[in-house]
Structure formats: structure tokens, C-alpha cells
Amino acid sequence: xxxxxxxxxxxxxxxxxxxxxxxxxxxxxxxxxxxxxxxxxxxxxxxxxxxxxxxxxxxxxxxxxxxxxxxxxxxxxxxxxxxxxxxxxxxxxxxxxxxxxxxxxxxxxxxxxxxxxxxxxxxxxxxxxxxxxxxxxxxxxxxxx
Numbered sequence: 001x002x003x004x005x006x007x008x009x010x011x012x013x014x015x016x017x018x019x020x021x022x023x024x025x026x027x028x029x030x031x032x033x034x035x036x037x038x039x040x041x042x043x044x045x046x047x048x049x050x051x052x053x054x055x056x057x058x059x060x061x062x063x064x065x066x067x068x069x070x071x072x073x074x075x076x077x078x079x080x081x082x083x084x085x086x087x088x089x090x091x092x093x094x095x096x097x098x099x100x101x102x103x104x105x106x107x108x109x110x111x112x113x114x115x116x117x118x119x120x121x122x123x124x125x126x127x128x129x130x131x132x133x134x135x136x137x138x139x140x141x142x143x144x145x
Contacts, residue, residue, distance in 0.1 A: 030130060033138055034061035037128055041069045046124035046142060048072070049113065051105035056084050058130030058138075063087035072118065074109025091118075102129045102139065114145065121145055 041048045048071040052059050059073050067089055074095045075081045084092040095112050099105045106127045113119040123145045131137040 029138075030058060030061050031064075033130065033140075034058070035065050037062060037126060037140060038065040038067045040142075041067060041126045044124055044126075044142070045069065046126040047119060049106065049109055049119070049125050049127050050074070051099075051102055051109050051127075051129045052080060052084070053077075053099075053102065053105065053129075053131075054080070056080060056087070058128075059084055059090060060087055061130075063090050070118070072109065072113055074105060074112065076105070102131065105129065106139075106141075110145075119145055 037048065040046070047069055048062065048067055050059055050062065050071070050073045052073050052075050056073075056075075062071065071090050073084055073090055073092045075084065075092055076095055076097075076099050078094060081092045081094050084090055093109060093112055093116075095105070095108045097108060099108055106129060110119065110125065110127065119125060125143050125145060127139075127141045127143060129139050
């Protein structure tokens with residue numbers, strides 16, 4: 001227990017000194033979009049809200065760039081929620097109900113965040129999702145709550 005406490009102290013002390021290479025070679029479209037989302041959200045001061053239905057690969061790509069803005073991920077599956085807790089800087093939110101599509105998932109996630117007080121009136125929110133497995137379909141919208 002003491003070793004874990006020391007590791008936590010060290011990590012907290014040096015976390016801000018870690019430099020993430022945001023200009024390196026990007027392997028694919030997902031990496032490029034993830035970096036763009038992070039940079040845009042930071043530039044305009046928006047919270048990132050993602051809806052994830054499956055494996056969370058798009059969430060992983062966004063997390064890799066360590067966003068300096070709050071980043072929330074709505075999921076309907078508790079197994080996915082547990083896996084996403086391992087990603088840096090991402091706060092997964094379990095949303096209820098039978099979500100039919102990604103747009104509905106984004107709405108439900110945003111509503112849950114508003115109800116919980118994590119998103120408030122006047123906040124800028126960057127809503128996004130990525131369907132990587134089938135059509136490489138991505139969506140990015142910016143709204144003011």
C-alpha cells in the first residue's frame with residue numbers, strides 16, 4: 001500500500017512535465033481526427049463528449065493525446081465502461097436505455113452529463129463518435145449547452 005502511495009505521489013508531481021508528441025507520424029485517419037478533436041477542444045475550451053458502442057478504439061486514440069479538457073465517454077455496456085476506465089483522462093459514464101444509434105447515444109450521454117452537473121448551461125461541448133469497424137464513419141459537432 002505504501003509503495004502505491006509513493007507511485008501516486010511521483011506520478012502526480014511529474015504528470016505535467018510529460019510531453020506528448022502531437023506532431024509525429026500519424027498512422028491513419030483515426031489518429032489524425034483524434035488529434036484534431038483534442039486540439040480543437042483545447043483551443044476553444046470545449047468539453048469532449050464521446051459516445052462509444054463497442055471496443056473504444058476511437059476513445060483510445062483521443063486519450064493518447066492527453067486532452068487538457070474534461071473528456072467524457074457515454075457507454076451502454078458495463079464491460080466497455082470498465083475497460084475505458086483504464087484510458088488516460090477519460091471519464092466513462094454509463095447511460096441507460098436501449099440506444100438505437102450513435103446520434104441518440106450522444107444525446108443520452110449529454111443529457112446524463114447535464115443531469116449530473118458535469119456539463120452546465122453555457123458550456124461549449126464537442127460531441128463526437130467514431131465507427132471504425134465498418135465504414136470508418138466519424139461525426140464531430142460543436143454545441144453550446
